[in-house]
Amino acid sequence: NDCLCSGSHSLWALRYFHLKHHLNLTEGVQVQQRMAGCEMFDNGEPALIMTKNTFNAVFVDHAIYYNMTHFTYDAGQLLQGWDGMRQLQEKILYENVLLTLCIRTLKTILERERRTLKRFLEGSFQVSCLAFGFYPRHINMTLLRDGQPVAEQELTGGEVLPSGDGTYQLRKSLEVSTEELKKRHNYTCTASHLSLDNKLDVSWESGTERVHLSTLSVLLVMLLVLFYWAFSFVSKGGGVTLPHSLNCILPRRRIM
Structure with a gap:
């Protein structure tokens, strides 16, 4: 887990310096944002996870990971220079951090809603x-x-x-x-x-x-x-x- 967290931090740092250089930005506060969501089958298995990233409110890249088998990645205009190794790092981050965290959170929310509905019916x-x-x-x-x-x-x-x-x-x-x-x-x-x-x-x-x-x-x-x-x-x-x-x-x- 420490290795994954360190790798995730390094990946975000690489994105920052790459985008800062690509956009010719000077020193100052720059904002990277990520929106992520996931879907789950009725049996509790993950269906897909998707993310969208922006840098200073400008679209950067978009990724969708289906059923733990099919991974699609759209680097957009700003990250086209990224090599396959960095895209592989993104995939590993999806598999081991984002998907696990999102599915666990989704299960917690669904269980809470199930208990609320059960109380309402009873x-x-x-x-x-x-x-x-x-x-x-x-x-x-x-x-x-x-x-x-x-x-x-x-x-x-x-x-x-x-x-x-x-x-x-x-x-x-x-x-x-x-x-x-x-x-x-x-x-x-x-x-x-x-x-x-x-x-x-x-x-x-x-x-x-x-x-x-x-x-x-x-x-x-x-x-x-x-x-x-x-x-x-x-x-x-x-x-x-x-x-x-x-x-x-x-x-x-x-x-x-």
């Missing part, structure tokens, strides 16, 4: 904890089931993301099957942040409302809304003001 709830509008970015948020933390591997999300207005947001979600719903668990979202004097808790008990189990999917959203946070930086040392208001919206249910 019917399920999604319990989500959502905090947004907070600053600074560090926050502790936990989803509890009957007072015990839910294992992180059962949850989706969990990454603090920018909201686009200088504040941040965090969501953690748990899929709850209709069978689990019958057990009438109590779910609690708890969050703590440096601007909160105490923890903020929002709870929902699965037996508090009538549930139509025949419904294909029901989305339950538990929102922890940290709303309209005002923040400012102090010229020395920095600082954060407390939120002007803090609202907690109780759980709501929507039948799809």
Whole structure:
């Protein structure tokens, strides 16, 4: 793998110097871009992989590799001077790096979509904890089931993301099957942040409302809304003001 990575780096470096000389470019920032995609048969075997490369937004070359047996390469105008050895290097890169990585990623995406479809057909709830509008970015948020933390591997999300207005947001979600719903668990979202004097808790008990189990999917959203946070930086040392208001919206249910 180290040899392949080193060879890939060398190949890109060769492309760079070849194109820079061919286009008579001076020193400065030059951009090489590669777009790659792949297809897979139903049995999981790779069907094809294709790439398109550009240099400073100008088309350079295009390649398609069919069924691990047939390789076509179009060097375009800019790389026609490349010899067979360098084209062979491209083929090796396809076989051992790009194809493997692309097919593995495609399988992961398809498996995730399959599980999502299965949950939709069987019917399920999604319990989500959502905090947004907070600053600074560090926050502790936990989803509890009957007072015990839910294992992180059962949850989706969990990454603090920018909201686009200088504040941040965090969501953690748990899929709850209709069978689990019958057990009438109590779910609690708890969050703590440096601007909160105490923890903020929002709870929902699965037996508090009538549930139509025949419904294909029901989305339950538990929102922890940290709303309209005002923040400012102090010229020395920095600082954060407390939120002007803090609202907690109780759980709501929507039948799809």
